Amino acid sequence: xxxxxxxxxxxxxxxxxxxxxxxxxxxxxxxxxxxxxxxxxxxxxxxxxxxxxxxxxxxxxxxxxxxxxxxxxxxxxxxxxxxxxxxxxxxxxxxxxxxxxxxxxxxxxxxxxxxxxxxxxxxxxxxxxxxxxxxxxxxxxxxxxxxxxxxxxxxxxxxxxxxxxxxxxxxxxxxxxxxxxxxxxxxxxxxxxxxxxxxxxxxxxxxxxxxxxxxxxxxxxxxxxxxxxxxxxxxxxxxxxxxxxxxxxxxxxxxxxxxxxxxxx
Numbered sequence: 514x515x516x517x518x519x520x521x522x523x524x525x526x527x528x529x530x531x532x533x534x535x536x537x538x539x540x541x542x543x544x545x546x547x548x549x550x551x552x553x554x555x556x557x558x559x560x561x562x563x564x565x566x567x568x569x570x571x572x573x574x575x576x577x578x579x580x581x582x583x584x585x586x587x588x589x590x591x592x593x594x595x596x597x598x599x600x601x602x603x604x605x606x607x608x609x610x611x612x613x614x615x616x617x618x619x620x621x622x623x624x625x626x627x628x629x630x631x632x633x634x635x636x637x638x639x640x641x642x643x644x645x646x647x648x649x650x651x652x653x654x655x656x657x658x659x660x661x662x663x664x665x666x667x668x669x670x671x672x673x674x675x676x677x678x679x680x681x682x683x684x685x686x687x688x689x690x691x692x693x694x695x696x697x698x699x700x701x702x703x704x705x706x707x708x709x710x711x712x713x714x715x716x717x718x719x720x721x722x723x724x725x726x727x728x729x730x731x732x733x734x735x736x737x738x739x740x741x742x743x744x745x746x747x748x749x750x751x752x753x754x755x756x757x758x759x760x761x762x763x764x765x766x767x768x769x770x771x772x773x774x775x776x777x778x
Contacts, residue, residue: 518607521622531603736767
C-alpha cells in the first residue's frame with residue numbers, strides 16, 4: 514500500500530484535505546500525534562520539538578546540535594508510524610523527514626496568497642493586514658529552516674511527486690487527483706521498499722539516541738549497524754562500550770561495529 518504526505522503553507526486547507534483523504538482510503542491520519550509521540554518517547558517538551566522543526570536555525574544553532582537532535586527524534590517517531598504503510602501524514606516537514614522512502618507519495622498543496630489571507634480572515638476573524646503579516650512571517654521562517662538545514666526551499670517542486678494548486682479546486686477535486694496518483698505502481702510497497710524503510714527506521718532510532726555524538730556517521734544494512742565517530746583514540750574503549758550498550762537496546766539491531774577516527778583530545 515501507500516504512504517502519503519501532505520505538505521502545504523498555512524491556510525491552504527491541508528488538514529481538511531488530509532483527513533477526508535484518509536477517511537476515503539480508510540488510512541490512519543496523523544499530524545501532531547508524531548510530535549506528542551516523540552515527546553513521550555524521548556521525554557522532550559512539545560514546545561522544544563515544535564520550535565526545532567518550525568523555526569529557522571539561528572546563527573548560534575550552527576554551533577549547537579540540539580535542534581538537529583530534536584529533528585532526529587521526530588524523524589524516528591514518524592518512521593515508526595509509517596512502518597505498516599496505509600497512512601496520511603500532514604504534519605511538519607514530511608517531504609524532508611521521509612526522504613529516501615520509495616513508496617511515499619509526497620504531495621504539496623499551494624495556493625495564492627490572497628486565497629490564504631481570506632481563508633485565515635474568515636477562520637480566525639482577523640483583519641487583512643494581520644493575516645497577511647502572519648502568513649508572510651511563517652513562510653519566511655519555513656524557507657530559512659529548509660535552506661539552512663537541507664540547502665533547499667521547503668516547497669521546492671523537486672521535493673514532491675505531485676504539486677496541486679488548490680485555489681480554484683474544491684476539496685473533493687483535490688482528493689480525487691491525489692487518489693488517482695496514489696494508484697500508480699511506483700507508490701505501492703514492495704519487499705525492497707519495506708527493507709529500505711526498516712533500515713531507515715533503525716538508523717533514525719540510533720541517531721536519536723546518540724546525544725553525545727550528533728555527528729556520527731551511521732549505516733544500517735539488514736540490522737547490521739556501522740557507526741563512525743571522530744574522537745580521541747585514547748577514549749576508544751570507553752566510547753565504543755557506551756555506544757554499543759546504547760544501540761544494542763534498539764529494536765531491529767543485530768550486530769554493531771563502532772569505528773573511531775582520530776581526533777585531537
